[in-house]
Amino acid sequence: MHNNNHQKGLVNLILLIQITIAVGLMLFGFIFQAEWAEKFMIGVGMIKPMHTQVDYYTYIKGIEYLLCFYYFLIFPVFFMFINNKKAAAKKPVRSLQMVTAIEVDKIKQ
Amino acid sequence: MKNKIINRRSFIKGGFGGTAATVLSLKSARAAGDFDHYPDSMGVIVDLNRCVGCRSCEAACNKEQGLPEPEKPFNDYSVFDAHESGGHGGAGRRTDETRYTVVNKYELPEIDHPLYRKSQCNHCLEPACLTSCFVNAYTKTPEGAVIYNADVCVGCRTCMIACPFYIPTFKYSSAFSPRIMKCIFCYDTRLKEGRPPACVEACPQEALTFGKRVDLLEIGRKRIRQNPGGYVNHIYGENEAGGTAWMYLSPVDFGEAGFDVHVPHEPVINFVRDFLSIVPMVLVIWPALFAGFHLLANRKEQNKHHHIDGGEE
Amino acid sequence: MKLFASEKQEIPISDHFKPDGSRWTLKEKLLLGLSFDDYRKQLVRNPLNWLILIIFAIGVPIIVERFVFGLGSVTHGSNDYPWGLFLAFGLFGMVPLSASGFMLGTTVELFGRKDFHPIERLALLNGLLGYFFAVIYLQVDLGMPWRLPYPMVVSLGPAAVLFLVAWHVATYLSVQIAEVLPSFFEWIGWLKGKRMIRSMVLCLTIAGIILSTLHQGALGALFTYPAGKLHPLWMSANFLWIQFLCSAVFGGLSMLIIVSTLSKWFLAWRCDNQFLDSLDKLTLGLAKGAAFAMITYLGIKFMAIAHDKEWVYLFTGWGQYYLLELTIGVVIPMMLFAFAVRNGNAQMARVAAFISVFGVLWNRINTALIGFNWHMYQEIPHWKEVAITITIFTLYLATYRFILYRLPILYAWKGEK
Numbered sequence: 013m014h015n016n017n018h019q020k021g022l023v024n025l026i027l028l029i030q031i032t033i034a035v036g037l038m039l040f041g042f043i044f045q046a047e048w049a050e051k052f053m054i055g056v057g058m059i060k061p062m063h064t065q066v067d068y069y070t071y072i073k074g075i076e077y078l079l080c081f082y083y084f085l086i087f088p089v090f091f092m093f094i095n096n097k098k099a100a101a102k103k104p105v106r107s108l109q110m111v112t113a114i115e116v117d118k119i120k121q
Numbered sequence: 122m123k124n125k126i127i128n129r130r131s132f133i134k135g136g137f138g139g140t141a142a143t144v145l146s147l148k149s150a151r152a153a154g155d156f157d158h159y160p161d162s163m164g165v166i167v168d169l170n171r172c173v174g175c176r177s178c179e180a181a182c183n184k185e186q187g188l189p190e191p192e193k194p195f196n197d198y199s200v201f202d203a204h205e206s207g208g209h210g211g212a213g214r215r216t217d218e219t220r221y222t223v224v225n226k227y228e229l230p231e232i233d234h235p236l237y238r239k240s241q242c243n244h245c246l247e248p249a250c251l252t253s254c255f256v257n258a259y260t261k262t263p264e265g266a267v268i269y270n271a272d273v274c275v276g277c278r279t280c281m282i283a284c285p286f287y288i289p290t291f292k293y294s295s296a297f298s299p300r301i302m303k304c305i306f307c308y309d310t311r312l313k314e315g316r317p318p319a320c321v322e323a324c325p326q327e328a329l330t331f332g333k334r335v336d337l338l339e340i341g342r343k344r345i346r347q348n349p350g351g352y353v354n355h356i357y358g359e360n361e362a363g364g365t366a367w368m369y370l371s372p373v374d375f376g377e378a379g380f381d382v383h384v385p386h387e388p389v390i391n392f393v394r395d396f397l398s399i400v401p402m403v404l405v406i407w408p409a410l411f412a413g414f415h416l417l418a419n420r421k422e423q424n425k426h427h428h429i430d431g432g433e434e
Numbered sequence: 435m436k437l438f439a440s441e442k443q444e445i446p447i448s449d450h451f452k453p454d455g456s457r458w459t460l461k462e463k464l465l466l467g468l469s470f471d472d473y474r475k476q477l478v479r480n481p482l483n484w485l486i487l488i489i490f491a492i493g494v495p496i497i498v499e500r501f502v503f504g505l506g507s508v509t510h511g512s513n514d515y516p517w518g519l520f521l522a523f524g525l526f527g528m529v530p531l532s533a534s535g536f537m538l539g540t541t542v543e544l545f546g547r548k549d550f551h552p553i554e555r556l557a558l559l560n561g562l563l564g565y566f567f568a569v570i571y572l573q574v575d576l577g578m579p580w581r582l583p584y585p586m587v588v589s590l591g592p593a594a595v596l597f598l599v600a601w602h603v604a605t606y607l608s609v610q611i612a613e614v615l616p617s618f619f620e621w622i623g624w625l626k627g628k629r630m631i632r633s634m635v636l637c638l639t640i641a642g643i644i645l646s647t648l649h650q651g652a653l654g655a656l657f658t659y660p661a662g663k664l665h666p667l668w669m670s671a672n673f674l675w676i677q678f679l680c681s682a683v684f685g686g687l688s689m690l691i692i693v694s695t696l697s698k699w700f701l702a703w704r705c706d707n708q709f710l711d712s713l714d715k716l717t718l719g720l721a722k723g724a725a726f727a728m729i730t731y732l733g734i735k736f737m738a739i740a741h742d743k744e745w746v747y748l749f750t751g752w753g754q755y756y757l758l759e760l761t762i763g764v765v766i767p768m769m770l771f772a773f774a775v776r777n778g779n780a781q782m783a784r785v786a787a788f789i790s791v792f793g794v795l796w797n798r799i800n801t802a803l804i805g806f807n808w809h810m811y812q813e814i815p816h817w818k819e820v821a822i823t824i825t826i827f828t829l830y831l832a833t834y835r836f837i838l839y840r841l842p843i844l845y846a847w848k849g850e851k
Contacts, residue, residue, distance in 0.1 A: 062156065063156055063157055063158055063159045063263070064156050064158060064159070064246065064247055064261055065156050065247050065363075065388060065390055066247050066248060066251050066252040066261065066388070066390055066593065067261070068156065069252060069390060069394075069397065069593035070252075070257065070591065070592060070593040073397060073592040073593045074590070074592040074593075076400075076401045076592075077401070077404075077592055079401075080401055080404040080405060083404070083405055083408075084404075084408070087408045087409070088637060091408075091412055095416070215513065215514075216513070217513055249659060252593055252594065253594050253595070253596065253659050254591050254594055254596075255585040255591045255594040255595075255596040255597035255599075255600055256584050256585050256588070256589040256590070256591050257589050257590065257591035258589070258591075273581075273584055273588055273589035274577070274578065274581075275576055275577065275578055275581045275582065275584050275585065276576050276577015276578040276579075276581070277576055277577070277596060278516035278517065278577070279594070279596050279656070279659065281513060281516035282516055282517060282656070282659055282660050282663075283659035283660060285660075285661075285662050285663070287513065287514060289513075290513040291505075291511070291513065291516060291577065292577075293504060293505050293506030293509070293511030294504055294506045294511070295504050296500075296501060296502055296503055296504035296505075296507075299504060299505070299577040299578065300577070381662070383662050383809070384662050385661055385662050389659055389661060390593075391671075392658040392659070392661040392671040393595060393655060393658050393659060393671075395671055395672050396595065396651065396652070396655035396658065396674075396675045397593065397595070397655075399651070399675070400598060400648060400652075403644060403647050403648055404644060404648070407640070407643060407644045407647065408640055408644065411540075411544060411639075411640045411643055412636070412640060414544060414545065415544045415545070415546075415636060415640075418544070418545045418546050419545075419546045
């Protein structure tokens with residue numbers, strides 16, 4: 013069971029890293045106005061003069077659904093990260109007083 | 122189009138001021154309802170006063186588009202009689218898989234001669250067929266035509282549902298290669314090269330005038346101004362369904378000449394926009410909302426499990 | 435089958451093992467534990483099977499005709515009414531009646547209401563079959579049915595409402611197959627598969643809610659395209675999608691009450707005691723949900739009229755017809771549901787469910803056929819169109835029965851789970 017969870021965690025981590033890299037690269041491209049990023053966006057039709065509202069909607073809906081797709085990849089990972097009972101069990105909930113008490117103890121020692 | 126992109130790129134390269142200007146111009150260009158609609162796109166204005174019902178346009182269209190031979194030849198005018206109009210509730214003949222354009226006759230008491238009206242695809246500026254098509258089979262070309270790609274069409278016929286003018290028709294007779302049949306403004310053979318469509322060229326009465334849509338509007342207004350008694354003060358198609366490339370001038374109320382005057386004066390996509398904006402909201406909000414409901418509803422049980430688990434460890 | 439079930443101890447099959455300890459083979463499971471001759475005898479004895487045979491004998495050749503000679507040969511091929519009965523009944527009618535799957539999935543898996551468990555699998559199956567046959571109806575209606583996957587892989591038109599319907603129905607169908615699979619895995623005895631599905635059940639359930647919300651809504655939003663063609667009382671740019679979703683909620687719940695009632699009447703031999711004993715109580719639970727959905731529906735129906743300022747239409751003939759639809763299809767079953775819940779009268783809830791399902795179908799046909807082109811002539815479907823619609827519906831019922839006879843839907847599997 014433990015091993016299984018471990019593997020799951022690893023797979024999730026790899027997925028998360030991949031997405032982060034992809035999104036990061038895009039952002040990097042945007043910020044530094046890199047030519048390849050622009051070329052890519054022209055290639056996939058993201059930068060194109062729009063003359064009609066119908067074409068505009070085809071374009072924005074396409075991007076929206078693509079983002080939703082990525083969201084569906086990220087959300088379950090995030091959910092499992094937050095809702096991990098095993099991890100929560102290891103670290104009991106501590107109130108502020110408890111934390112300060114521990115710190116005070118440490119200092120005293 | 123390519124030019125514009127390159128311009129924009131050099132613009133972006135032009136430093137901060139340039140970038141800001143680009144962003145602003147992009148923003149204003151993309152605000153909903155504020156589209157320039159291919160400024161040089163072409164259109165046709167049909168003057169009902171000039172049409173004599175000779176059906177030359179029907180014949181020319183049939184030949185140009187290679188459509189099947191009609192049952193009655195094009196010089197047979199009995200097709201105008203009401204009993205020929207078929208099962209369409211007396212609305213006259215309509216376009217179908219054998220004809221992209223039809224002329225109908227309207228006998229009106231207030232004028233001494235019958236009125237003829239040609240109908241075909243109006244080539245909307247914001248085509249309903251295009252926006253309702255889930256395989257993007259339709260394209261609005263910069264020249265103004267709304268063209269159709271049969272290679273990707275699935276045959277769902279939503280475009281026929283969506284079209285406010287009842288124009289696209291379906292080749293119901295074919296089991297293995299059905300397709301949508303509709304006027305394409307003679308795009309492949311003529312419009313692309315800047316030539317007027319076959320029907321316009323064939324018209325002996327100059328009832329059909331081909332030109333840039335912006336100029337046609339001027340022509341239409343001028344005719345109304347010069348002969349206010351001869352025309353109703355409205356150009357059908359100026360605003361109908363968000364504006365169309367084919368427009369009409371009429372001496373009588375358009376409703377009497379068989380036009381649908383209830384066609385909304387805004388693009389069909391405006392009625393669908395509300396729902397389309399809800400879709401990504403549902404897609405993004407529902408997961409957390411219902412996962413949250415689940416956690417809230419099952420808290421007690423989870424605590425129970427938690428205690429048992431804790432006990433075992 | 436009822437007769438055999440009372441005669442023989444070992445049937446109906448609900449375990450991997452016969453009473454003597456040997457395993458049932460797959461063939462025996464398929465034949466319900468009967469010998470081939472016995473199985474044939476029970477087929478022949480049931481008058482319903484003869485009725486099905488007659489319907490197929492008439493309908494199947496017409497379906498073949500449609501695929502060989504085109505849609506024009508079985509429908510009026512109308513360019514004014516491009517969508518006929520196949521879609522009005524088959525797609526727009528069947529899909530809301532199949533909302534039971536996501537409703538009960540949510541109740542049991544998401545809100546943890548385990549008391550609805552005996553009826554959950556029936557709800558999921560009802561959903562799966564409803565959608566599956568809606569797609570069959572769609573395939574009959576599509577001009578080029580072999581291009582069904584085009585909107586997903588060949589040419590995408592993401593701004594279209596039908597694009598959403600296509601994607602969501604396709605993904606939801608897979609979700610529903612996954613949700614129904616555990617009962618199949620129990621039946622063939624492959625427990626690993628079942629556990630795999632169990633581990634994703636929350637994910638599947640939430641996916642089900644999202645997809646159902648959107649495609650039930652999208653079916654309604656499709657009718658905002660013919661904004662000027664559909665009668666203003668039925669058309670509402672802002673509210674139509676939520677009206678379709680909301681009526682799907684009580685449509686789905688009512689359909690579930692109907693199928694569970696029919697199962698109790700005609701398939702009692704296949705139901706286990708847990709199902710039979712809890713059914714009345716669960717029916718009232720579903721009735722309560724349906725009643726709430728119905729009052730909400732009435733609210734948004736009138737809200738939509740207020741929003742578009744269409745009160746004047748209520749005083750026309752169309753308005754009377756509209757109010758008649760709401761009264762018979764919604765108000766009466768809503769009151770019946772409410773009294774049924776108050777008095778603990780499950781029979782009354784069942785009557786209400788039949789009316790309510792009729793009401794949902796009526797609404798869809800009014801939207802797609804009767805209120806559509808309201809200023810034009812009225813299209814009356816070709817008799818062959820009606821025949822194909824009935825044939826496919828019969829196929830649906832036969833498939834439904836075939837599965838209920840076998841898989842642990844109405845009963846809990848006694849073998850290893």
